[in-house]
Amino acid sequence: MTTTVVLGAQWGDEGKGKLVDMLAQDVDVCARCQGGNNAGHTIVVDGTKFDFHLLPSGLINPSCVSIIGNGVVVHLPSFFQELENLKKKGIADPTGRLFISDRSHIVLDFHQIIDGLKEAELRGSNSDLGTTKKGIGPAYSSKATRSGLRIHHLFNFEEFKTKYMIALANKKKRFGNFEHNAEAELKTLAVLQISNFF
Numbered sequence: 001m002t003t004t005v006v007l008g009a010q011w012g013d014e015g016k017g018k019l020v021d022m023l024a025q026d027v028d029v030c031a032r033c034q035g036g037n038n039a040g041h042t043i044v045v046d047g048t049k050f051d052f053h054l055l056p057s058g059l060i061n062p063s064c065v066s067i068i069g070n071g072v073v074v075h076l077p078s079f080f081q082e083l084e085n086l087k088k089k090g091i092a093d094p095t096g097r098l099f100i101s102d103r104s105h106i107v108l109d110f111h112q113i114i115d116g117l118k119e120a121e122l123r124g125s126n127s128d129l130g131t132t133k134k135g136i137g138p139a140y141s142s143k144a145t146r147s148g149l150r151i152h153h154l155f156n157f158e159e160f161k162t163k164y165m166i167a168l169a170n171k172k173k174r175f176g177n178f179e180h181n182a183e184a185e186l187k188t189l190a191v192l193q194i195s196n197f198f
Contacts (some may be wrong), residue, residue: 004023006019006020006023016041017040017041017043017052017057018041018043020056020057020058021041021057021060024056024057024058024060024061025060025061027058027061027064028064028065029058029064029065029066029067030056030057030058030059030061030064030065030066030067031056031066031067031068031069032055032056032066032067032068032069032072033069033071033072034069034071034072035071035072035073035136036054036072036074036075036107036134036135036136036139037053037054037074037075037079037082037107037134037136038053038131038132038134038136039053039132040053040054041057043057043060045060048089048090049089050086050089050091051082051085052082052086053078053082054068054072054074054075054078054079054082055068055079055082055083055086055098056098059086059091059094059097059098060091062092064097065097065098066094066097066098066099067098067099067100067101068098068099068100068101068104069101069104070101070103070104071104072101072104073104073105073106073107073135073136073139073140073143074100074104074105074106074107074151075106075107075108075112075134075135076106076189076192076194077188077192078107078134079100080192083098095196098197099197099198100151100194100198101151102150102151102152102155102198103150103151103152104150104151105139105140105142105143105149105150106139106148106149106150106151106153106154107134107135107136107139108135108139108149108164108167108185109135109180109181109185110135110167110168110171110178110180110182110185111135111136111138111139111142112133112134112135112138113135113178113179113180114135114138114171114175115131115133115134115135115136115137115138116133117175117178118131118137118138119131119133142167147167147170148167149163149164149167151194154189154194157189157190160189161186164182164186165182168180168182
């Protein structure tokens with residue numbers, strides 16, 4: 001058994017997705033180990049364009065198991081929307097062959113707001129990052145400071161809500177009382193069928 005690892009040596013846009021797509025035609029498992037849904041790549045199969053941002057492109061191969069590892073930060077609504085879009089374009093039902101690590105950190109909507117606030121802080125200082133404002137950096141920051149929420153926290157949703165509100169309160173201490181509908185986000189997260197992917 002052999003393992004092939006595709007790593008980027010630049011800042012992105014290196015063609016990693018294209019290379020993984022080529023390799024995934026002949027592999028049993030395609031695992032993503034880091035990153036989020038901020039960039040992505042397009043794969044064309046028989047004239048049909050498939051857009052990948054978060055999901056491993058191994059999904060195109062119906063005999064390949066695809067894994068989102070614990071180093072990936074996952075915006076769950078985007079995960080389900082991307083999956084739905086791929087299925088509409090003909091990707092075989094991934095049930096039983098797409099899995100998410102329960103240790104993956106969750107990108108929350110307030111991470112996306114903070115991404116914009118951080119960018120505004122840097123604007124004009126010749127240090128702005130030009131982020132996609134998808135919340136990837138702030139989610140990794142939460143992970144690094146051990147204040148982030150992970151997929152497994154969703155399994156006890158009452159406890160998740162408590163942790164969520166504490167995390168949000170801490171972000172508002174740092175960034176001010178920014179506008180964010182916590183109740184709506186919690187309602188969205190409560191109904192997602194995430195248990196189908198373990």
